[in-house]
Amino acid sequence: MKLARRSVLLLALLVASTALGAAGGRQAVAGERAVIGYKIHIHDLAGQTVDVEASLPVSQPVETLYIPVWTPGYYVKEDYKKNVLRLQAYDEGGRELAVADGGSNRWTVNTSGAKRLVVRYVLSAKERSVSKDEVTSTYAVLNGSATYITVKGGEHLGQEVALDLPKGWVSATGLKRVGPASASHFAAASYEELVDSPIMAGxxxxxxxxxxxxxxxxxxxxxxxxxxxxxxxxxxxxxxxxxxxxxxxxxxxxxxxxxxxxxxxxxxxxxxxxxxxxxxxxxxxxxxxxxxxxxxxxHEYQHAFNVKRLRPAELGPFDYETVPTVSTLWISEGLTSYYSNLMLRRSGLIDDDRYLGMMSKQITALQNAPGRLKQSLEQSSMGVWSNSLSGVGASDATVSYYVKGEVAGFLLDAHIRKLTGGKASLDDVMRKAYVQYSGKTGFRPEEFTAVAEGVAGQPLKDWFASVIGAPGEVDYAEALDLYGLDLTRSEGKDGAKFVLSSAANANQSQTARRRSWLGPQ
Missing domain, CATH: 3.30.2010.30 (Zincin-like)
Structure with a gap:
């Protein structure tokens, strides 16, 4: 059987690699950090399966194994366990151990005195999702939550992954590579880093x-x-x-x-x-x-800063078996959209008209959404697990925190620029929040508001209560006047269409403020 042959290959690799050797049967010496090791075999391309062998530490007579129920950033509760086609556990000597179904996303293993567990499982990899696995004849995608079964309590341990790939395939990932550049052998400081690092090969x-x-x-x-x-x-x-x-x-x-x-x-x-x-x-x-x-x-690169580093307190450290409730996804997603589009403009990849056209689409989407009058941005964020597909596809009773969040960014930026006479902006808020909250703790909603108030030099609680905390219409007048913009409305078969454009009669001060906002021509 192929899995048995590959197990022999894994043992050879574990002996050859000091780090993975520690993870795969050798006992850690005094002062040495234990490591969880994974060997991933991708060879059954036609069957679209992945064989995995995990070497896990043992700390108690009955160990709990689990696979996550969600992928951070993708706010959908998922059943990754259904793609585990077979799972077996062994001690370090090769003796098979009893495995019981632990329900939901878990298994339990009677360790029978073992020092380490060797867990072998087969994954079905046939789904084209940003959070799941797929194997084809020319490439494979491995996403962390869908791939790595771990032992409860071992999340803080170092992790290593070695890939056994078809001839000619190469791999790419954000993980740290161990050994030569040609090696498909990677290391992570923790389970969280491992899960947060998809791998593409082929x-x-x-x-x-x-x-x-x-x-x-x-x-x-x-x-x-x-x-x-x-x-x-x-x-x-x-x-x-x-x-x-x-x-x-x-x-x-x-x-x-x-x-x-x-x-x-x-x-x-x-x-x-x-x-x-x-x-x-x-x-x-x-x-x-x-x-x-x-x-x-x-947009995704902007996320490397806004949400992966500057993050709501609820988004880390992660509990992969329990989904979080977050009220500030309008910051994590809406302001990410706002700034990623501004980066396109400020880098010179698009011009003013293209940028204003992108903002026009968001304003049009918001003004045609009945849910804007029924649900606040905070409620939209907290209800993401049930009111949309990870924030996309809002119903008539909901508002998208992507859409309204980006519009809110446009309005808040203009509001701060107006309050400070152009001496500060939302840019300063984001950078200051990044310095203060991109560490281990993250920010609470009131802390982000406090940073914004500190930059603006005035209270902003009424603005946040109106635009973020309550449903209803938003007022574009301040931003239009500040930058010298027109917002025109026309009716069509799909509803109203809103177009944001530079006003023909914009004065010199308005034009200068628009240039400060969007960047040079």
Whole structure:
């Protein structure tokens, strides 16, 4: 049987690798940190399965194993356990141990005096989602929550992953690579970092550039669509340079843009050292589709700062068996959209008209949403697990925290600029909040408000209560007057259409404020 052959291969690799050896049967010596090790075999391409062998520590007679029920950033409770086709457990000597179904997303193992567990399981990998696994004849996508079964209580331990891939395949991920560049052997400081680091492998094209001292990698499956590699790398570097300059971020180890060109898909998911995105190749081949692709990656890269580092307190450390309730996703998603689009404009990838056109679409979407009069941004965020598909597809009774959150960013930015006579802006709020709350604790809603009030130099509780805390119409007048903009409305078969444009009679002061906001021509 293939799994048995691969187990022999794993033992050889564990002996050859000191780190994985510690994870795979050798007892840790005094002062040495225990490591959880995974060996992932991808060879049954036709069957679209993944064989996994995990080496886990034992601390009690009956151990609880689990697979997560959600993926951070994707606010949908999922049943990853259904894709576990077979699971067996052994002690370090190869003796099989009794495994019982623990219900929901769990299993229990009677350890019978074992020092470590070797858990072998097979995963079905047939789903084209930003949070699940897929294996095809030319590439594979492994997402953390869908892939790694772990032992309860071992989340703080170091983690290592070694891939056994088909001949000619390469791998890409935000994880730290162990050994030579050609090795598919990676390490993480904890289970959280491991789960937060998707892996893509296959016949990949891999591009590189450096920004502000950090290496950036672009990896995608070859053959699905023609790609102008030089243009893609140049455009993404412009976005990255502008974004890193905005936040003043210190260099990181690396960052990976992982791109799966596959049909009938879309969307992306943020991670601390990477993003994974689905891109429809037919749409990508069009001018508008390529623009949308760059905008998507700008959004996901903005998330490396706003939500993965500057984060609500509820979003970390994560409980992978319990979903959190968060009231500030309008900041994490709406303001991410606001700033990722501003990065496109400020980097010079788009002009004023294109940017105002993007904001016009959001205003149109908001003003045509009946839910804007029924639900607040806070309520939309807290109800994400039941009122939409991870914030997308709001009903007539709900409002999208993506849409209204971006519009709120536009209005709050103008409000602060007006209050301070142009001496400060929402930019300053975001950067100050980043400095204060991008560590281990995250921020509470009242703390973000306090930062904004400190920058504005005046109370903002009434503004937050009206725009964020209550449903109802928003007032565009202040922003329009500040920047010298017109907002025109026309009626069509799909509802009202709103167009934001530079006013023909804008004065010099308005034009100067617009330039300060959007960046130079």
């Amino acid at each position: 016949d990949l094209e891999v591009l590189d550039f450096t920004s502000k001292g950090t290496r950036h990698q672009i990896a995608y499956n070859r053959g699905a669509v023609a790609v102008d590699k030089a243009r893609m790398a140049s455009d993404l570097k412009k976005v990255v340079d502008e974004t890193r300059g905005f936040w003043g971020a210190k260099p990181w180890r690396q960052y990976a843009f992982l791109i799966a060109f596959r049909t009938n898909t879309g969307g992306g998911l943020e991670h601390s050292h990477s993003t994974f995105v689905n891109v429809n190749p037919e749409r990508f081949a069009t001018a508008s589709g390529y623009d949308a692709f760059v905008a998507l990656l700008a």
